[in-house]
Each structure stands twice: as structure tokens, then as C-alpha cells.
């Protein structure tokens with residue numbers, strides 16, 4: 001009963017309050033019929049955001065139909081499944097790393113903790129994003145709450161990139177490692193608090209949100225260049241080994257962000273990419289690739305750290 005109440009209350013928090021109530025039906029969707037999809041011109045304002053995606057919208061579905069829409073085809077299907085499957089892959093990587101990967105490298109308990117925290121951050125990011133795309137069509141309130149979770153999920157995902165990266169790059173420079181880890185926690189904590197304010201999540205602050213996200217990503221350039229300098233420049237073997245991976249990760253981030261902001265390719269052919277190939281779907285896929293690439297790079301630098309002694313003061 002207590003569990004029921006707790007779960008009921010959590011649904012209320014997220015405005016998915018009719019998940020168990022088939023009486024509450026909205027839009028033109030039936031209980032047993034397929035979920036009806038709508039055109040851009042017919043959807044409520046809170047679902048509008050990309051005029052180049054013309055069809056395939058789910059509108060005002062009760063919670064249980066939002067869940068059922070997981071298994072029906074709409075313009076959100078690839079957005080949802082790209083991050084559900086990405087989350088599953090990263091979950092299995094986490095199990096593999098803890099049981100086989102890290103022990104085979106003779107990693108320490110700290111390595112287990114750092115790698116696991118990074119992968120949990122990625123999973124949180126992907127799951128909150130999948131949740132947003134699944135439940136955003138329920139109501140305006142649900143869309144706002146899940147958007148807040150989705151945006152905080154992106155922050156947590158970025159944190160999952162920063163923490164292992166700084167920990168292993170500055171492994172032999174513990175003072176700078178702590179300085180950057182503390183700075184990162186303050187920056188992310190500040191943005192997290194800002195996102196708790198509902199006003200910040202409105203369309204009016206869209207540009208400011210984008211600018212802050214770009215800045216918090218770009219901030220990583222400072223510790224990266226500082227690390228190259230502290231390591232003695234690009235001739236150092238670890239810099240040669242790890243710095244190109246940082247560059248590739250940034251290129252992936254720029255590619256993902258370009259899709260996110262430009263609405264390419266659908267802006268060149270409105271209606272063509274409604275279900276497959278739209279910019280938001282490409283952004284999702286590149287985000288998963290960036291997480292997997294960063295995890296792979298992290299494992300390589302972990303192996304390097306284990307097999308090479310610190311040579312810095």
C-alpha cells in the first residue's frame with residue numbers, strides 16, 4: 001500500500017496522474033485502437049517546436065497510452081528507442097566492465113567507482129530523455145516537468161564525461177585534479193539550480209539555455225589545454241595518446257549540437273523526415289555514439305594509467 005501511495009505520488013509529481021485510469025481519454029485515441037497521429041497544424045502550442053516535421057504527432061494521450069505508444073510508430077519512436085537501446089547497451093557495458101573489463105586490467109576499487117559513476121550518469125541522461133519523449137504528449141504540465149528532467153539529464157550526462165576524463169587525465173597531478181573537479185561541481189550545481197526555476201524552462205529562455213550549455217561544454221577546453229601544458233606539450237606520449245580522443249569527442253559534440261540547433265535535414269524538405277532521419281533523431285544517435293566513444297577512450301586511458309607510472313612531480 002505504502003508502495004502504491006509512493007508510486008502514485010511520484011506519478012503526480014510528474015503529472016502522469018492518470019496512468020491507471022483508462023477513463024481519462026483525450027484526443028482521438030481509443031483504449032484498444034491504434035494511437036491516432038496528428039498533423040503539425042492540429043497540435044497544441046506546447047507540442048509545437050519544429051514546423052518542418054509535419055506529421056506523426058501523438059496528442060494529449062493519457063499516461064497508459066503514452067506507455068503503449070512505445071510500441072507504436074510515431075515521429076517520436078526513433079527518439080525514444082535510440083535512447084532506450086543506448087541505455088541498455090551502456091547498462092550491459094557497466095556490468096561487463098565491473099565483472100570482466102576492470103579486473104582484467106587489474107584496476108582498483110576507485111577505478112570501479114569512477115567508471116561506474118560515469119556510466120550511471122550516461123544511463124540517467126538517456127533514460128530521462130526517453131521519458132521526456134515518451135510522456136511529453138500527455139499534457140502541457142507533463143511536458144514541462146519531463147523537459148526539466150531531460151535538461152538535467154543532459155547535465156548529468158556531461159558530468160559523466162567530465163568526471164572520469166578529469167580524474168584520469170590529472171591522475172598524477174592530484175591538486176589540479178581536485179581544483180577542476182570542485183570547479184566542475186560548482187558550475188554544474190549552479191546550472192542545475194537554475195533549471196529548477198520553471199521560468200528558465202520556457203521558450204523565452206531557450207537561447208540563454210543553449211548559450212549556457214555551450215559554455216559548460218566549452219569549459220572543458222580549459223582543463224584540456226592546461227593538462228597538455230602541464231604534461232610538457234604534445235610530445236608527451238600520454239598527450240599524443242589521449243588528446244586526439246578529446247578532440248574527436250568535441251567534434252562529435254559539435255556535430256550533435258549542429259543537428260540539434262539547425263533542424264537539418266528537415267528544413268530543406270519539410271515533411272520528408274517526419275518519421276525517420278529528422279535532426280532531433282540524428283542528435284540522439286550522435287549523443288549515444290559520443291557516450292560510447294568516451295567510455296571506450298576512458299577504458300584506454302585507464303589501461304594506460306595502470307601500466308605506466310606517474311612521472312610528474
Ligand SMILES: [Zn+2]
Nearest residue numbers: 079129280284
Ligand atoms: Zn531529445
